[in-house]
Amino acid sequence: MSAGMKTPLNDYWLLWRMALSTRHPRASAIVLALAAVATILVALLVQLKNADPLMTAGFALRVAFGGVMMGWMLYFVPGAVKLNTPFTARLVPRLRRRLIELTALVWLVAVVSGALMTQGTRLSPALVVLGTGTWLAAYGLGQSGNRVGAWVQFAAWMTVVFHEHLPAGLVDALRGGTGFAVAALLMLAFGALALQWMFLNGGERHYAAHEAQILQTERLTVAGQFKERKQHRIGASLYELVLRRDSAARHSGRLLAHLLGARNHWVYRALAMAGVLAVGVVAMGLLHFFGSADLQDMIRNIGWAGAALLMLGALFDCERRNVRLKDTATEQALMRLVPPLPRGAPAFNRQLAGTLLRVGLLEWAMLAATVLCLGLLSGATPANLGLQACLCCLTLPVVAANLRDHAHRAGLLGWRLLCGFVLSVCISFAVGAAAHAVFGLPMLAGAALASIVIAVTLVANGFRRAESAPYAFPAGRLA
Amino acid sequence: MTTPIIQSSDISKYFGSAIVLNGLDWQIMPGQVIGLLGRNGAGKSTLLECLLGLRELDAGSVRIDGEDVAQLSEATRARIGYVPQKSDLFEWMTPRQMLGYFKALYPRWNNAKVDGLLARWGFDPLMQNKPISKLSGGEQQRLSIIRALAHDPELLVLDEPVSALDPVGRRDFLRELIDGVIERGTTVVFSTHILSDLERVALDLAFLRDGKIALQGRLDDLLEGARRVVGPAALLDKPLAGELRRQRAADGTVSVVTYGGVAPVSSGKDAGVRVEALSLEDLFIEVTQ
Numbered sequence: 013m014s015a016g017m018k019t020p021l022n023d024y025w026l027l028w029r030m031a032l033s034t035r036h037p038r039a040s041a042i043v044l045a046l047a048a049v050a051t052i053l054v055a056l057l058v059q060l061k062n063a064d065p066l067m068t069a070g071f072a073l074r075v076a077f078g079g080v081m082m083g084w085m086l087y088f089v090p091g092a093v094k095l096n097t098p099f100t101a102r103l104v105p106r107l108r109r110r111l112i113e114l115t116a117l118v119w120l121v122a123v124v125s126g127a128l129m130t131q132g133t134r135l136s137p138a139l140v141v142l143g144t145g146t147w148l149a150a151y152g153l154g155q156s157g158n159r160v161g162a163w164v165q166f167a168a169w170m171t172v173v174f175h176e177h178l179p180a181g182l183v184d185a186l187r188g189g190t191g192f193a194v195a196a197l198l199m200l201a202f203g204a205l206a207l208q209w210m211f212l213n214g215g216e217r218h219y220a221a222h223e224a225q226i227l228q229t230e231r232l233t234v235a236g237q238f239k240e241r242k243q244h245r246i247g248a249s250l251y252e253l254v255l256r257r258d259s260a261a262r263h264s265g266r267l268l269a270h271l272l273g274a275r276n277h278w279v280y281r282a283l284a285m286a287g288v289l290a291v292g293v294v295a296m297g298l299l300h301f302f303g304s305a306d307l308q309d310m311i312r313n314i315g316w317a318g319a320a321l322l323m324l325g326a327l328f329d330c331e332r333r334n335v336r337l338k339d340t341a342t343e344q345a346l347m348r349l350v351p352p353l354p355r356g357a358p359a360f361n362r363q364l365a366g367t368l369l370r371v372g373l374l375e376w377a378m379l380a381a382t383v384l385c386l387g388l389l390s391g392a393t394p395a396n397l398g399l400q401a402c403l404c405c406l407t408l409p410v411v412a413a414n415l416r417d418h419a420h421r422a423g424l425l426g427w428r429l430l431c432g433f434v435l436s437v438c439i440s441f442a443v444g445a446a447a448h449a450v451f452g453l454p455m456l457a458g459a460a461l462a463s464i465v466i467a468v469t470l471v472a473n474g475f476r477r478a479e480s481a482p483y484a485f486p487a488g489r490l491a
Numbered sequence: 492m493t494t495p496i497i498q499s500s501d502i503s504k505y506f507g508s509a510i511v512l513n514g515l516d517w518q519i520m521p522g523q524v525i526g527l528l529g530r531n532g533a534g535k536s537t538l539l540e541c542l543l544g545l546r547e548l549d550a551g552s553v554r555i556d557g558e559d560v561a562q563l564s565e566a567t568r569a570r571i572g573y574v575p576q577k578s579d580l581f582e583w584m585t586p587r588q589m590l591g592y593f594k595a596l597y598p599r600w601n602n603a604k605v606d607g608l609l610a611r612w613g614f615d616p617l618m619q620n621k622p623i624s625k626l627s628g629g630e631q632q633r634l635s636i637i638r639a640l641a642h643d644p645e646l647l648v649l650d651e652p653v654s655a656l657d658p659v660g661r662r663d664f665l666r667e668l669i670d671g672v673i674e675r676g677t678t679v680v681f682s683t684h685i686l687s688d689l690e691r692v693a694l695d696l697a698f699l700r701d702g703k704i705a706l707q708g709r710l711d712d713l714l715e716g717a718r719r720v721v722g723p724a725a726l727l728d729k730p731l732a733g734e735l736r737r738q739r740a741a742d743g744t745v746s747v748v749t750y751g752g753v754a755p756v757s758s759g760k761d762a763g764v765r766v767e768a769l770s771l772e773d774l775f776i777e778v779t780q
Contacts, residue, residue, distance in 0.1 A: 243583065243622070252585075252588065255584070255588055255591070255592065256588075256591065258595070259591045259592055259594070259595035260595070261595075262595045262596070264596065267592065267595060267596060270592065273583045274583040274584070275583070342575050342577045342580060343580050343581055345540070345543075345545045345573070345575055346573065346575070346580065346593075346638075348543075348544070348545055349543065349563075349568050349571055349573055350568065350593070350596040350597065351565040351566070351568045351569040351596065351597060351598060352565065352596055353596075355562055355563065355564060355565065356561070356562050357561070482547060483561070486545060489545075489546060489547075490547065
């Protein structure tokens with residue numbers, strides 16, 4: 013290989029590893045290893061089933077490509093945006109140019125591969141090229157903190173969902189000829205704009221955009237914990253009102269809850285739920301006017317169950333509170349010294365546990381109310397709404413996960429929370445099945461009752477643990 | 492006899508196998524203004540946090556106003572002001588909100604002082620309503636100091652309070668510390684690396700080394716009493732009175748730092764022994780190395 017060719021390839025390889033290492037030191041090796049393992053596994057399975065080397069190679073190629081593309085999307089793009097700071101863009105030789113080249117190259121390969129993969133299917137290569145190209149460009153734009161990217165991605169998904177309602181003439185025009193050429197040019201222009209935005213070339217504009225980029229690319233810490241997001245205007249105004257009210261009331265318990273930060277206050281949760289409901293109303297409206305009869309029937313019959321999946325959000329809420337308690341350790345040092353909080357670790361921890369439980373229950377209740385409202389919107393029957401309420405109760409034990417020995421253990425519970433939740437659901441269903449067999453109680457109702465009992469037991473245990481633990485604040489100091 | 496406001500006895504603190512505080516005894520008397528010095532990682536912040544009960548001790552005890560720090564009463568806590576080393580606190584609030592929040596938590600709050608400091612330290616109405624996360628490091632540190640001074644504490648603990656401040660900010664802070672805090676008889680304990688500030692403010696100094704207070708005294712006495720004796724090894728082979736540190740140079744000369752001892756001036760210049768006064772910076776280097 014000539015030296016002229018070797019330098020860009022070396023640069024690309026270096027940048028790939030650097031971009032991925034912004035998320036995890038060994039992310040590059042992990043991504044490549046996972047892609048390799050998945051490829052070998054799929055190839056083996058396909059070969060065993062069909063004994064057709066050509067087909068096996070085709071599948072293996074698709075999986076390998078898919079694995080690398082996942083790495084590119086989830087790790088490389090945000091990492092690359094992060095590498096291109098206002099300082100590095102201007103002062104580090106070749107960096108910005110190589111990042112643009114590499115991103116564009118992978119984008120091109122993805123688009124062409126997408127078109128090739130349509131061979132032998134009913135999909136139109138032209139539409140796949142346009143869809144893949146536009147969506148990937150929008151994804152990159154979104155990852156650089158530009159909201160237009162997120163909106164274009166949303167529009168792309170909606171186009172896929174409601175493709176039957178697109179004007180047939182327009183779709184036909186895009187399949188080839190002048191229509192395709194014009195759309196492809198527009199896609200390329202959008203892609204170029206996205207690249208330009210993703211990799212700004214320093215200066216005031218870059219500094220101005222950098223904050224949004226950091227918010228987008230650094231949502232997680234290196235340890236994989238959520239970072240506090242920026243407040244939005246409506247939320248900030250409402251939060252100010254509530255903070256002023258709580259300060260005027262001098263209620264130490266309520267003031268303690270503010271330690272979790274504005275974004276974790278119930279005001280923001282209420283706003284988020286209102287947003288979810290608004291989206292639900294719009295979606296149901298669209299479905300009513302444009303959805304097929306079959307789709308409407310399906311939503312009416314099982315939409316409530318889909319909405320119940322939102323209750324899994326309780327796990328994320330719980331984790332967010334745990335992470336915030338770790339992140340605000342210095343603030344907690346000040347809170348330890350403020351006069352009205354109880355004296356001594358047991359009393360202090362009891363008050364903190366009470367506050368966290370109140371916050372957890374309130375957020376759980378808001379989530380459950382939203383889910384039930386979505387069920388109502390979807391036209392669920394009263395019986396199905398009852399089932400939905402039972403499903404909501406299955407997540408109730410999660411609220412106890414914030415009642416822990418914060419001094420020794422802080423931050424994410426991770427798989428422990430997930431395993432605990434799965435165990436609780438299994439026990440609840442086992443109890444529900446037993447109650448159904450013995451008393452004839454509907455199984456889901458029995459499971460819901462069991463979950464409530466589990467929640468009460470866990471909360472009682474959590475309070476006992478908190479009372480015997482060292483001072484909870486500053487959290488994580490004994491970890 | 493006056494009782495110490497902070498009384499720490501034989502305190503030890505380990506982080507894993509690392510010994511940060513090693514049987515440290517320290518008393519701070521009411522009204523004392525004491526600067527805590529030590530190298531990076533010497534354990535100054537840990538010591539201050541232990542003194543306030545923010546960290547558990549592995550051995551020993553700390554009492555503030557006679558109360559165990561793990562069980563401080565409401566009244567005692569209301570008399571303590573603390574500026575932690577990290578200044579980006581409550582960054583989701585605005586300065587106005589954060590001060591209102593703490594005002595609600597303290598029984599005593601000096602509104603006039605807060606407003607005066609905000610005005611003097613450049614917090615215009617626009618800045619007071621900006622999220623704290625948007626303030627510069629120096630502005631955040633100034634705000635942290637205002638918060639700590641707002642309830643007129645009788646014991647003020649400051650952990651590197653001026654590290655992010657520019658010279659003007661440092662001067663303003665020191666002026667406030669002298670006029671508004673020290674003159675009121677407040678007990679002040681603060682750690683810093685900026686020795687010129689210490690010389691302006693601190694009446695007493697304590698040097699932390701190897702987990703213990705290696706040297707403590709009034710600033711003037713320390714500067715007066717500390718000497719570096721340099722001479723041939725043959726003449727300085729025996730330990731000197733008040734010897735703190737001894738070093739042998741490549742050319743065979745020996746340098747001995749003493750404090751409070753009688754310098755061997757009688758040996759005279761002819762014998763090649765010279766006695767030097769130490770600046771605070773010299774003393775810091777000699778005591779903490």
